Amino acid sequence: GDSVTQMEGPVTLSEEAFLTINCTYTATGYPSLFWYVQYPGEGLQLLLKATKADDKGSNKGFEATYRKETTSFHLEKGSVQVSDSAVYFCALSDRKNTGKLIFGQGTTLQVKP
Amino acid sequence: EAQVTQNPRYLITVTGKKLTVTCSQNMNHEYMSWYRQDPGLGLRQIYYSMNVEVTDKGDVPEGYKVSRKEKRNFPLILESPSPNQTSLYFCASSKQGITTDTQYFGPGTRLTVL
Numbered sequence: 543g544d545s546v547t548q549m550e551g552p553v554t555l556s557e558e559a560f561l562t563i564n565c566t567y568t569a570t571g572y573p574s575l576f577w578y579v580q581y582p583g584e585g586l587q588l589l590l591k592a593t594k595a596d597d598k599g600s601n602k603g604f605e606a607t608y609r610k611e612t613t614s615f616h617l618e619k620g621s622v623q624v625s626d627s628a629v630y631f632c633a634l635s636d637r638k639n640t641g642k643l644i645f646g647q648g649t650t651l652q653v654k655p
Numbered sequence: 656e657a658q659v660t661q662n663p664r665y666l667i668t669v670t671g672k673k674l675t676v677t678c679s680q681n682m683n684h685e686y687m688s689w690y691r692q693d694p695g696l697g698l699r700q701i702y703y704s705m706n707v708e709v710t711d712k713g714d715v716p717e718g719y720k721v722s723r724k725e726k727r728n729f730p731l732i733l734e735s736p737s738p739n740q741t742s743l744y745f746c747a748s749s750k751q752g753i754t755t756d757t758q759y760f761g762p763g764t765r766l767t768v769l
Binding site for chain 2: 576584585587588641643646
């Protein structure tokens, strides 16, 4: 079945460091891909998405490119801030239109001043 | 403000005592669903609803029931909770539930079953 694999956390960075969180997926067909962020004590919020191959999603300085050839959707940010500390989830939505999101296990990011 | 609300936010109960977690959205979305979040497993879908009176099982439906009598509400019912249902639960909604839709999540309900 479809699945999403994220790099293990936690990831600890200093402020202004470069961030990469790896995400790879397995799916039949061409899913839509998402990054959601969960701040402490809150629900998930959409960070960015890409709905077809080679699309780049971007928001709040974060970027991810839908790479069909490597089945990847890695999250990057050039300069992280303390306020970026959160749990990041990669997810896919398959083409069956059931609305179901399949999530990775989440990666905790801690940014230190 | 467009939002998904859940109640209660925290609940501690005992094995076998029926409970309901409510979910409501004010965005006129057709699609709603429930997920549970467990450490190391990410989120897994419990049930979903494409529209009023239309519900279907997700990946982990055992021990749960849902109903969709109105478009805005989608309660999750645990008729006989067990300790393995201790988890963090999220309700979500989207416009139509199609592949490209953005899903909007509620703040979560932390349930402990003793």
